[in-house]
Amino acid sequence: xxxxxxSVIALVLLLSLTSLAFYGGEEEVVAEKPxxxxxxxxxxxxxxxxxxxxxxxxxEELIALSIAAANSPYGQRWIVEAENLQVSxxxxxxxxxxxxxxxxxxxxxxxxxxxxxxxxMGRAHDCLAIESHIAVTIAKHSVGLDVPQxxxxxxxxxxxxxKNTYQxxxxxxxxxxxxxxxxxxxxxxxxxxLDAPFVKMLYRIEQTTISADEILQSGLDDxxxxxxxxxxxxxxxxxxxxxxxxxxxxxxxxxxEQAFCAxxxxxxxxxxxxxxxxxxxxxxxxxxALLVASTKIAIGDDAALENIPQQYxxxxxxxSSIKKSTQASLNSLIEAAEEITSVTLRDEVLLHIATNxxxxxxxxxxxxxxxxxxxxxxLVAKLDRLKKAPMAPDAATKYLMxxxxxxxxxxxxxxxxxxxxxxxxxxxxMARQTLTRFDTPSRVQAAVALSAVLTEEAQVSRxxxxxxxxxxxxxxxxxxxxxxLLRQIAGAVQAVDTDENLAILEEAYRAVVQ
Amino acid sequence: xxxxxxxITIAVFCGALIAGLLPDSxxxxxxxxxxAAMAETPVTLPDNPPADVLAALSTPCAQYGRILEEWYYIxxxxxxxxxHLLALHEDxxxxxxxxxxxxxxxxxxxxxxxKPIRSLAxxxxxxxxxxxxxxxxxxxxxxxRQEQGGRFVFGIILIGTLGILFLMVTGWRVASGSGIVHxxxxxxxxxALQQQAAEQPEEEVAE
Numbered sequence: 003x004x005x006x007x008x009s010v011i012a013l014v015l016l017l018s019l020t021s022l023a024f025y026g027g028e029e030e031v032v033a034e035k036p037x038x039x040x041x042x043x044x045x046x047x048x049x050x051x052x053x054x055x056x057x058x059x060x061x062e063e064l065i066a067l068s069i070a071a072a073n074s075p076y077g078q079r080w081i082v083e084a085e086n087l088q089v090s091x092x093x094x095x096x097x098x099x100x101x102x103x104x105x106x107x108x109x110x111x112x113x114x115x116x117x118x119x120x121x122x123m124g125r126a127h128d129c130l131a132i133e134s135h136i137a138v139t140i141a142k143h144s145v146g147l148d149v150p151q152x153x154x155x156x157x158x159x160x161x162x163x164x165k166n167t168y169q170x171x172x173x174x175x176x177x178x179x180x181x182x183x184x185x186x187x188x189x190x191x192x193x194x195x196l197d198a199p200f201v202k203m204l205y206r207i208e209q210t211t212i213s214a215d216e217i218l219q220s221g222l223d224d225x226x227x228x229x230x231x232x233x234x235x236x237x238x239x240x241x242x243x244x245x246x247x248x249x250x251x252x253x254x255x256x257x258x259e260q261a262f263c264a265x266x267x268x269x270x271x272x273x274x275x276x277x278x279x280x281x282x283x284x285x286x287x288x289x290x291a292l293l294v295a296s297t298k299i300a301i302g303d304d305a306a307l308e309n310i311p312q313q314y315x316x317x318x319x320x321x322s323s324i325k326k327s328t329q330a331s332l333n334s335l336i337e338a339a340e341e342i343t344s345v346t347l348r349d350e351v352l353l354h355i356a357t358n359x360x361x362x363x364x365x366x367x368x369x370x371x372x373x374x375x376x377x378x379x380x381l382v383a384k385l386d387r388l389k390k391a392p393m394a395p396d397a398a399t400k401y402l403m404x405x406x407x408x409x410x411x412x413x414x415x416x417x418x419x420x421x422x423x424x425x426x427x428x429x430x431x432m433a434r435q436t437l438t439r440f441d442t443p444s445r446v447q448a449a450v451a452l453s454a455v456l457t458e459e460a461q462v463s464r465x466x467x468x469x470x471x472x473x474x475x476x477x478x479x480x481x482x483x484x485x486x487l488l489r490q491i492a493g494a495v496q497a498v499d500t501d502e503n504l505a506i507l508e509e510a511y512r513a514v515v516q
Numbered sequence: 517x518x519x520x521x522x523x524i525t526i527a528v529f530c531g532a533l534i535a536g537l538l539p540d541s542x543x544x545x546x547x548x549x550x551x552a553a554m555a556e557t558p559v560t561l562p563d564n565p566p567a568d569v570l571a572a573l574s575t576p577c578a579q580y581g582r583i584l585e586e587w588y589y590i591x592x593x594x595x596x597x598x599x600h601l602l603a604l605h606e607d608x609x610x611x612x613x614x615x616x617x618x619x620x621x622x623x624x625x626x627x628x629x630x631k632p633i634r635s636l637a638x639x640x641x642x643x644x645x646x647x648x649x650x651x652x653x654x655x656x657x658x659x660x661r662q663e664q665g666g667r668f669v670f671g672i673i674l675i676g677t678l679g680i681l682f683l684m685v686t687g688w689r690v691a692s693g694s695g696i697v698h699x700x701x702x703x704x705x706x707x708a709l710q711q712q713a714a715e716q717p718e719e720e721v722a723e
Contacts, residue, residue, distance in 0.1 A: 133548050172550035313599060314592045343602055344595040346622055376619075378626065413623040416630065 036115045040106060044115060047102045051122045054091060054099070058129040059482045060514050061087050063489075065134075065141045067514070070489055071507050077145035080511060085138055095126050132160045136177060143184055154181065154188040158195060171201035179208070200226050207234050214246040224250060228263055232270045240273035247271070248278045251285060261289030265297040272301060299323045313343075321347045328359045332366050335359075336373055349379040356383040381408040381417045385424060398428045415444040422448045426455045434465060442476060445469055446487045450494040459498045466495050470506060485510040546635040550577065579636040586643045587629070593650050594618075594625060600657035609660060614653055621649045 036044070064084035071077040106119050136157055143149045157177060164170040174195055181189035196202045199222060206212040207230065217230045228250055235243040247267045254260045264285035268274065274282070279301075286297050291309035298305035299322050307323075310316040324338050335355055342348040356362070356370045367387060374380050384405055393401060402425055409418055418439065425433035433452055437445055449469040453462040473479070473487045488510035496503040597618060604611045628642045 131546070131549075133546060169549070176548070176550055314595045317595060318591070344598045346591075346594055346598060346625075376622070378623065413620065414627050416627070 036111050037109070040109050040111050040115060043102060043106050043109075044111075044118060047099065047106065047119065047122050050094070050099050050102065051126050054094060054126055054129045056482075057087060057091060058134070061091065061134060062137075063482045063485050063514050064511075065137050067485065067489060067507060067511055069141050069144055070492060071504065072145045074504055074507075076504065076507060076511070078147055081138065081141050081145050081147065083515075084141070088134065088138055091129050095130055099123075099126050132157070132164075132173065135160060136180070140180070140184065151185075151188060154185055155191065158192045167198045168201065171196050171198040175201055175205050178205070200230070203230050204233060207237050210238070214243045218246045218250065224254065225263075228266070232267065235271040235274075240271040241275055243271070244274045244278040247274075248281050251282065257288040260285045261287070261293055265289065265293055268297055269300040295319050299326065302326055317342050317344055317347050321351045324351050325354045325358075328355055332359065332362070332369070336369070339373070345375050349374050349376045353379045353383055357386045377408045377411045378414055378417060381405060381412055381421070384408070385417065385420050388424060395428055398424075399432075402428060402432075409439075415440060415447070419444065419448045419451050423451050423455055426452045430456055430458070430461050434461075437465070437469075442469075442472055442479075443483075443487060446473065446490055450490050453494045453497075462494075462498050463502075466491055466498075470495075474509065481513050481516060484513040488513065547579070547633065582636050583633060583639050586639060590625065590643050590646060590650070593647060593654060594622070597650055597654040597657055600654065600661055604657060604660055604664070607664060609664065611657070611660075614657055614660075617653045618650070621646065621653065624649065 061084055064080055064087065068077045068081035068084060071080065103119055103123055107116065111119070139149055139153060139157060158174060161170050161173045161177070164173060174192055178189045178192040181192065193205060196205055199220065203212060203217060203220065203222075212234070214231060214234060217227055217234065220227065222230070228247065231243045231247050231250065235247070251260055251263045251267060254263055264282040268279065268282050268286065283298075283303075287294055291306070292312075292315055295305040295307055295310060296315075296319060299319055305319070305323065307316050307319055310319070320338070320342055324335060328335070332355070336352075339348055339351045339355075342351065352370055352374050356367065362370075367383075371380055371383060374383070384401075388398065388401060392398070402421070405421060405424075409421055412418060418436075422433050422436045425436055433456075437448055437452070440448055446469050449465050453466055456462050456465070470488070470491050473484060473491065476484070479487070488506050492503050492506035492510065495506060601611050601615055601618060605615075624646055628646060631642070633639045
């Protein structure tokens with residue numbers, strides 16, 4: 003007995019020492035540091051990838067600029083430059099960046115460094131996205147350059163290298179859809195290359211060459227069949243797929259799975275006939291309270307929310323339920339909204355009522371505004387009211403002056419831009435004054451939106467010239483950011499002065515290439 | 517359902533996913549990789565996030581499902597933080613700086629949710645920053661509530677301890693005080709002994 007006792011003690015000690023030794027070994031691995039040469043190479047790789055990402059941004063901007071200048075000689079010149087830049091990006095990734103990656107990995111770096119290299123290479127490959135090749139080719143076509151058939155097919159060939167079957171097929175399907183209007187022959191030829199049954203069927207749904215029974219009889223997984231049926235129902239009508247959908251959902255073995263699938267069909271195909279609808283609702287009722295309530299509210303039925311234990315989904319569902327019943331009396335709607343404790347959700351509901359309930363008297367509207375807490379929501383509701391019920395100039399000026407009080411505490415730029423536009427319809431001078439409250443990017447947006455409602459060309463030119471000057475002078479913008487803002491201004495100037503439009507686009511181009 | 521059939525289903529699903537037979541667009545770089553129309557019109561979010569997060573799983577596009585899921589969780593975080601702040605406010609706790617931070621985050625949230633979405637990565641970048649900001653308010657609000665709860669528990673314990681101490685002291689005083697001795701008892705107090713001695717006959721004392 004004594005021997006056994008000492009043996010156990012010895013075994014425990016041995017195990018403890020072994021685990022300690024292992025633990026100590028791991029510590030050493032974690033603490034391992036890369037050599038100086040590896041650190042230097044990683045730094046170099048990072049710098050190269052940063053430069054690549056920056057140039058990729060320039061490539062995207064050049065494509066946008068060439069499309070904006072499609073009707074001028076600049077368009078063709080800039081898209082050729084964009085294509086050259088794309089080739090240069092490809093070469094840089096294939097040569098210097100990849101060789102640097104190989105050198106780092108061959109030096110057997112620590113795990114952390116290897117992961118960092120992997121992340122950098124992911125960013126580098128993002129710059130070679132097939133979508134950017136498609137964008138360049140379509141832009142070439144848009145500016146009037148001749149694109150041979152082989153070039154269109156080369157785009158499809160790029161997808162051949164994508165390993166994931168679904169992604170490859172979805173890419174080909176997307177390309178085929180984009181080329182329908184540009185080059186129908188290439189579009190059909192690309193569609194033939196689809197080899198995944200699911201994507202092929204999705205394509206056939208869009209072409210209206212497949213029936214619900216054919217989907218049901220296919221050898222696909224039940225969940226995929228259901229997705230295809232829903233897609234077919236959306237493309238044609240819910241009646242076409244209702245019988246097949248109920249058959250498929252009923253065939254699910256598990257009650258919870260049946261409830262889940264039935265809920266998806268009901269919420270995504272609202273036009274399903276009454277008989278099938280009732281059958282699906284009966285299946286949904288096998289699910290938990292949250293699923294039952296969310297489905298019933300989505301299809302416009304009354305739902306019991308008390309059984310949902312968590313406060314967040316309960317309040318969200320209550321909000322959705324109130325939003326769906328704007329025809330009820332205002333007092334009952336406000337009373338129901340007051341049950342929502344979250345300010346964000348309650349104000350969202352009140353805003354929805356204010357913008358969607360009609361008719362709404364001035365007193366009712368004032369009552370709604372008083373019930374709101376956030377000045378953003380109050381401002382949006384009041385601007386919407388003005389848009390729906392235009393006033394006489396004097397009354398509108400007074401009304402807009404009262405909105406300026408809300409504007410002081412609003413931080414989002416969109417409703418303030420809308421306020422500037424509203425001023426533009428009543429008092430252009432005041433509208434111009436309100437531009438001073440924005441930062442430069444928002445001021446450009448506001449000026450562009452304002453120029454669309456102003457009737458006097460001189461005023462438009464002056465406002466746009468002011469913002470252009472401001473953007474040109476600002477030195478803190480990145481080249482692409484500056485070019486994007488100038489491009490927006492150029493788009494607004496085009497309606498009043500074509501020469502000025504080209505001059506601004508040229509300035510934007512210079513900002514990018516510098 | 518038979519035992520183990522779930523594991524087999526998962527294994528088959530994973531196998532199919534790895535083989536690329538099932539929809540797995542998570543590797544796609546942008547919405548336009550798969551959805552042609554979205555190259556011009558990027559995704560915009562529907563009116564409400566899915567009230568049931570499982571609904572996000574039912575979209576055929578895995579990336580879109582993830583976007584809906586992110587949206588659900590960010591809104592849930594917002595609303596839960598608001599509930600914490602409301603509870604603190606009801607308890608007359610000074611929450612003004614936190615409430616202001618939440619208002620700022622709400623403005624960012626609204627702006628972010630109105631932006632067109634070009635890719636899951638871009639959306640995650642926006643929501644990640646937002647989650648960080650709202651998360652800070654949430655943590656602080658929750659810590660205040662916990663602190664408040666802790667104070668309440670501490671108060672109860674303190675009152676209980678003081679009560680027990682009071683009872684102990686009272687009991688001790690009763691036990692060790694002058695005490696009223698029943699006349700029938702044989703033990704006598706000091707005064708009674710003195711009186712008894714005074715009343716003793718003198719010869720007894722002389723002896």
